Amino acid sequence: MSEARESGRAPRLYVNEADRADLERWLRSHDLIGKPLLLVQPGNKRTLKRGRAGQLNDEKAWPKERWAELIRAILARDPRIHVVLCGVPAEAAVLRAIGRAVDSGRVLEASRELPLRRLMALCEIACAMISVDTGPAHAAAAMDCPLIVLYGAASPAQWLPRSPGGSAVIALGGPPRRARVAQIELDEVLAAWSKLPLRCLAQGT
Numbered sequence: 001m002s003e004a005r006e007s008g009r010a011p012r013l014y015v016n017e018a019d020r021a022d023l024e025r026w027l028r029s030h031d032l033i034g035k036p037l038l039l040v041q042p043g044n045k046r047t048l049k050r051g052r053a054g055q056l057n058d059e060k061a062w063p064k065e066r067w068a069e070l071i072r073a074i075l076a077r078d079p080r081i082h083v084v085l086c087g088v089p090a091e092a093a094v095l096r097a098i099g100r101a102v103d104s105g106r107v108l109e110a111s112r113e114l115p116l117r118r119l120m121a122l123c124e125i126a127c128a129m130i131s132v133d134t135g136p137a138h139a140a141a142a143m144d145c146p147l148i149v150l151y152g153a154a155s156p157a158q159w160l161p162r163s164p165g166g167s168a169v170i171a172l173g174g175p176p177r178r179a180r181v182a183q184i185e186l187d188e189v190l191a192a193w194s195k196l197p198l199r200c201l202a203q204g205t
Contacts (some may be wrong), residue, residue, distance in 0.1 A: 032082060064097050080118075
């Protein structure tokens with residue numbers, strides 16, 4: 001499913017036909033065939049380990065309310081876009097809270113429906129991803145999915161995901177000016193979204 005290029009070059013992930021077929025069935029079950037998808041990844045391994053009580057001390061956490069405002073603004077700007085909230089089952093409560101706050105039929109909370117291979121196939125066809133600095137962001141870049149990454153204490157200069165095909169990767173936050181993702185303002189992310197070249201080809205075409 002994956003292959004790393006020689007040192008110094010961006011890694012590339014590959015999806016097999018069985019995974020594409022699985023994704024197509026999943027998309028069809030949610031009436032998402034042919035619809036432009038934005039993947040949103042609010043959580044990271046600290047969300048998983050620490051849970052709700054640890055979020056205040058998580059430098060990668062962006063407030064749930066801000067995620068909801070961001071998604072509402074994006075949906076209002078483009079009525080074609082559908083949002084998939086990505087994460088693992090342990091992050092379901094956070095994703096459900098964001099989904100409830102957005103309150104739109106164009107938002108799917110999919111924390112219990114995205115095993116790794118399906119997530120990789122989804123990254124292959126999604127228009128874009130907005131994510132905190134975490135593994136799925138690197139996977140999306142390796143699938144040439146346009147990407148916005150929110151950084152806290154880690155340096156984008158060291159940890160920016162790389163795209164083998166040159167798709168856009170926009171970093172926000174990080175040192176020396178920021179030490180926490182929560183210091184990133186909503187307007188900054190919306191401005192980055194406005195500049196991001198979306199890969200909005202309809203699925204299955």
